[in-house]
Amino acid sequence: MISSTAAAPSLGRDIKVMGLVGVAHWVSHFYHLVLPAVFLLLHDEFEVSFAALGLLTALFYGASGLAQTPAGFMVDRYGARRVLLAGLALLSAATLACGLVESYWMLLPLAILAGIGNSVFHPADLSILTAKISPHRLGRGYATHALCGNLGWAAAPTFMITISQIWDWRVAIICAGLIGLTIVAAFLIWGADLEDTPDASAKVEHIPMGRLMDNARLLLSATIISCFLYFAFLAAALIGIQSFGIPAIINMYGLTLAEASHGITGFLLGTAVGIFFGGILADRTDRHDRIAIFGMVVSALFIFYIAMTAGLGPAMLLGLLVAGGVASGVTTPSRDMLVRAAAPKGASGRVFGFVYSGLDLGSALVPLLLGWAMDQGYPAAVFYATAGFLAVTTLTVVQVRRQVVTAEDPA
Structure with a gap:
């Protein structure tokens, strides 16, 4: 694990760490939508079905999911900065x-490799924030992290479609790849504040069976499994809009590619706005479960209205998507605080990686x-699908809150 400093971190150091981690998270989320943003163009170029294009997304996230828990152990063993830079490269x-x-x-195969690279971000980013940010700013630290990720999502459709229309989709993807490689180089020069000291006690090679069983009991506890399911349902809700929102809007409402792209960008920017205010709320309450439940229910209602209503105009559709994004985004810092409350000290890399x-x-x-x-x-x-999965997440939040309260007050 990353070693903690004896003195409380200064505001300036907190801001710099938040900024560096935020940039890394921006890049990772930007790459999530590089290919989906041009699915319509790939559909025509390679003459493949949307299901075949969905397979690319499935392979990316499947590889990332399988590699993420090992990445968490690597963060605890070798340090977050090394793992973060390797994954980003x-x-x-x-x-x-x-x-x-x-x-x-x-x-x-490239989707699989990209997914493995993507696996490092949450365990590395959140371990850095948890260890290096002052406790009273941690909610805003998590909010900044999530905000930057959502801004990366929001930037990808506009960037990819604009470059594709000026040149073509190949140039757009190559330019996207160069952005990340440039940031890797910048982090090697200016990322010293992310430097960390691995915890020697966290070695995983030749680890005794007792330690292995301790790790298994930790990750398979009811609280951690509830957190895991929360994120699984949340991702199932969001991936539909991110991957197929543009072609779905075009087919449902007859809008242009640019108009549909603006709608999805509006949803993602709305999420970013919600995250900003959600970070303030997360630092002012300990009932993060209530924020998460309320936001998910409201977002589900907006998205459900879009699904069942024909003939929405571009302005009305954009307004509903932005509102749904804001409601969803408000919950994000609170969800990270719920996971932090569930993670034992010294195991944040493993817990964040698994969850x-x-x-x-x-x-x-x-x-x-x-x-x-x-x-x-x-x-x-x-x-x-988006509305339904958002609604289901509320059940897991209730379970997480119940388990955390029980652990804090076993009597």
Whole structure:
């Protein structure tokens, strides 16, 4: 684990650490939507189905999910900065290579490599924040982290479609890959504040069976499993809009590619606005479960209205998507505070790595089904699925709160 300093971190150091980690998270989320943003173009270029394109997303998140828990152990053993830079370099290089392929099938192994690179971000980022940010600013630290990630999501569709329309999709993907490689170089020069000291007690090689069983009991406890399921359902909700929101909007409402892109960007920017205010709320209450439940229910209602209502105009659709994004975003810092409360001291890399692999599981399972629904001419399934999974997340929040309260007050 990252060693804590004897003195409380200064505001300036906190801000710099938040900024560096935020940039890394921005890049990782930006890459999540590099390929989905041009799915319509890839659909025409390679003459493949939406289900086949959904397979790319499934492989990316499947590989990321399988690698994320080992990445958490690597963070605890070797230090977050090393693992973070290695993952970012792999993700960037694999993305750049996607712009050089000559057939759809060449994208499949690159999606897996990119997913492995993506696996490091949550355990590395959140371990750095948990160890280095002052406790009274931690809610805002988590909010900044999530805010930057959502801004990365919001930037990708506009960036990719704009570059694709000026040149083509290959140039857009190559430019996206170069962004990450440039940031890796910058972090090697200016990222000293992320330097950390691995915990010698966290060695995993030749580890006694008793320690292995302790780790298994920790990660498979009711509280941690509830957190894992929360993220799985949340990701299942969001991946539909992120991967197929643009073609779904075009098919449902007859809008242009640019108008549909603006709608998805509005949802993601709305989420970012919600995260900003959610960070303030998270630092002012200890009932993070109430914030998470309220926000998810409200967001689900907005998205459900989109799914069931025909003939929405561009302005009304944009307003509903932004409102749904704001409601969802408010919950994000509180969810991270719930996970922090559930993670024992000294095990944050492992816990964050395992719990956040739920995001990848949910993201891996849903795209194939929604791609098939798109191929069958049922684009509304994208929004019905999003609303349904958002509603289900509230059940897991109740369970997490119950388990944490029980652990704190066993009597």
